[in-house]
Amino acid sequence: MLMPDARAHGESGGELATYGIQEAEDLHRWVSWIYEHDPPQCVYGFGESYGAALILQSLAVEKRYCAAAVEVPFPPQRR
């Protein structure tokens, strides 16, 4: 189980939180890290709130999730 700190949060670097613009690629890198170090049968994404929104946006660039579960992501900010 991998629990990443989003950029600009916790112990991760990065000056600004970009609400998914850069975090989607960050999550893609984390999934790649998993496959490089201990290739699993499946990778599942699980996120709540901000983490849920990041998981959803990362689906555009990360196709290796077997499944993702998200809880109360923030709504889209585009109309």
Added chain:
Amino acid sequence: MGYKREYVSVNRLATAESVMRQLAAWFDDYNDVRPRQALKWKVSAGVQKPNINRLTVRLDAGNSTSAVKSAHGNFIEPFKADANPAEAVAGRMRSLSGTGSRGRRRDRPLSLKVYRRPLRDQAVMATAVEAQFHARLENISVQAADGATLRAGTFIPIRSTGALCCCCTALQTIARA
């Protein structure tokens, strides 16, 4: 919420840089133009008490200098207009870090520089997880595309029991559905 509804939701947010460039106008409008019902339809500027979180970020292209002006009217660290806008805004946000309390953070309409809550009790959590789930907590890091160091904690099974955590079991069920 007004800020999110009236500025963020109705403008194009195609790239991070375009958002950064729009922030100046949004802050200016919110502080100096937009009437506020709570203030009997007066403009915020000149009515509210000085508040460090009400900022004016100026990124005027073509001018030799730009500056961030606090609600006190003081300019903070003028910077070159030809500086990278993203870096400029980041610098301004950085200059404010550490000054906010929880109450102040609620006043911020949009926060790109979020309050960084210190992680606590990691050792206690690691011990508890090891005892209950027979897994060892390790801290790891990767480099992001922009060079930022991203960190994570990962639980490594000390010995395989053939059982996964409840979340993983649920996710496997979803995947099979």
